[in-house]
Amino acid sequence: MKDFILEISFDVRDAALDEIVQSRLYLTPSTGSSSIEINGTTTISAYFDTAGDRDAAAQGMADVEAIALHAADRERVDWLDRYQQSLEPLFIGERFVVAPDAALIPADTTRHALIVPQEQAFGTGAHETTSLCIEILETLDVAGKRGLDVGSGSGILALAMCRLGAEGVIAFDNDADAFAALRDNRVRNGVDDARMPIFIGSIEALRGGVFDVVTMNIIPEVIIPLLGEVRRHLGGSLILSGILVVKRDDVVRACAGHGLVLAEERAKGEWWVGRLRPA
Secondary structure, eight states, rough: EEEEEEEEETTOOHHHHHHHHHHHTTTTTTTTEEEEEEEEEEEEEEESSHHHHHHHHHHTTTTTOOOOOEEEEEOOOOHHHHHTOOOEEEEETEEEESSSSGSSSSSTTEEEEEEEEEESSOOOOSSSSHHHHHHHHSSSSSSEEEEEEEEEEOOOOHHHHHHTOOOOEEEEOOOHHHHHHHHHHHHTEEEOTTSSSSEOOOGGGOOOEEEEEEEEEEEEHHHHHHHHHHTTTTTEEEEEEEEEGGGHHHHHHHHHHHTEEEEEEEEEEEEEEEEEEEE
């Protein structure tokens, strides 16, 4: 696939000309632009999906004086793919390895492999809050159990529960942008739709059901107001993360108010995770 580029050059001192060029580009189907300054000359490179779009944009600049136009074609570089391929697999706890591409998973590994691309802000396992959750999950007897991942983002915690043998895990988030990540990561990791149902919405949408393991890797300001509703669906362990160490006492106190006691806790750097259970 190619990028069709229109390079527009002019005197760096002419701010008014820069405004004219940018306003003309705004009216074109340009997919984006970049700008550099070299030896007193500003060059704006505008990108287009087709040569026709680029040439039409050039015609729209033809009456602008004191600019130079140059057309170029270049093979499109997938920088995200290049970045992902340069990464190393991430080893979490004793039993998991996470990578953005299956090719990065060591062929001889005996760990549970999770494929989660480095895209969007939905959780890839690299952050302490996610790795702490996985480290606790792998110590639990999840096989044959029912899991719930509240505010699931990429779905990495739900996928980890599936890898550990959970019978089924419901994963949901209230951010509509998370749906594509949840769906695609479920496919990437070969998990059946029926085993890991996903939806966009709130916990009230569950209506009923009790779960053996519930994970919430969000922030205290979201976790605490949801504790009452979560407690209704909890039949075993509740793993809470996304919590700064300085907020630990506030969360434990709020949990106690809903009949939940601290069974285990861990910390990495400034981040805290706790496993709670009904008293």
